Amino acid sequence: MYLLSSQAANSMFPPVEQATPEGLLAIGGDLSSERLLDAYRRGIFPWYSAGQPILWWSPDPRAILYLDQFRVSRSLRKRLRKKTFSLSFDRCFRKVVESCAAPRKKDPVGGTWITREMISAYDHLHAMGYAHSVECWHDNRLVGGLYGLAIGRGFFGESMFTVMTDASKVALAGLVGCLSRWGFSFIDCQLSSPHILSLGAIEIPRAEFLRELAVALNAPEQLGDWNRILLE
Numbered sequence: 258m259y260l261l262s263s264q265a266a267n268s269m270f271p272p273v274e275q276a277t278p279e280g281l282l283a284i285g286g287d288l289s290s291e292r293l294l295d296a297y298r299r300g301i302f303p304w305y306s307a308g309q310p311i312l313w314w315s316p317d318p319r320a321i322l323y324l325d326q327f328r329v330s331r332s333l334r335k336r337l338r339k340k341t342f343s344l345s346f347d348r349c350f351r352k353v354v355e356s357c358a359a360p361r362k363k364d365p366v367g368g369t370w371i372t373r374e375m376i377s378a379y380d381h382l383h384a385m386g387y388a389h390s391v392e393c394w395h396d397n398r399l400v401g402g403l404y405g406l407a408i409g410r411g412f413f414g415e416s417m418f419t420v421m422t423d424a425s426k427v428a429l430a431g432l433v434g435c436l437s438r439w440g441f442s443f444i445d446c447q448l449s450s451p452h453i454l455s456l457g458a459i460e461i462p463r464a465e466f467l468r469e470l471a472v473a474l475n476a477p478e479q480l481g482d483w484n485r486i487l488l489e
Contacts, residue, residue, distance in 0.1 A: 261286030273300055273315040280316030288378035297406055297413055298474055300467050302447055307372050317463035320446040320453060327433045328457035336423045344431040345392045346483035350383045353390040353402040357416035386480035391428040401425040411473035412436055413445045439479055
């Protein structure tokens with residue numbers, strides 16, 4: 258297994274083809290903004306639990322949601338028509354990340370992979386204009402949302418949460434709408450799950466994902482506060 262130096266932020270990742278069958282590529286390093294951005298641009302992301310060293314992954318196949326294939330169920334369509342929720346972007350990024358990190362009722366240890374170190378690292382990327390959140394509100398209360406990174410015209414989804422039925426799905430629908438208007442084509446979902454597959458995500462070979470990623474990275478970046486950009 259490839260070991261990254263924690264002393265050199267610019268130490269190179271190995272070729273993704275060297276990942277294990279499960280997708281594990283490297284261990285160690287740090288969560289500096291420089292290293293994180295380099296990783297995402299190479300189709301690599303960190304995923305580890307508290308007490309573990311930083312683990313870097315590049316799975317094959319890759320789960321991806323093409324924006325034009327986002328599946329809106331009948332119940333979600335009804336919810337959107339009723340306008341039960343209101344949405345905002347980048348209004349309370351850290352609160353969304355911390356909500357994603359909170360244990361889930363069905364899984365007492367759920368969310369523990371979003372460590373304090375991870376929260377701080379992505380908060381810094383948010384300040385740089387790369388990391389973004391979508392917030393879903395009901396009666397002025399945050400009831401759902403998601404966060405991820407936008408690099409070039411690629412969006413890399415990290416996590417989502419909900420405390421009311423369909424709140425996270427409404428946040429995702431809002432994100433899909435904005436990304437579509439801005440010329441994005443996909444949301445990287447990283448690893449497959451029944452939930453994201455039900456929303457229209459599919460699995461594609463890693464090599465195909467990397468080709469599409471290269472195209473997305475060659476496009477202009479949508480940096481900055483998305484709430485301000487949407488109001489302009």
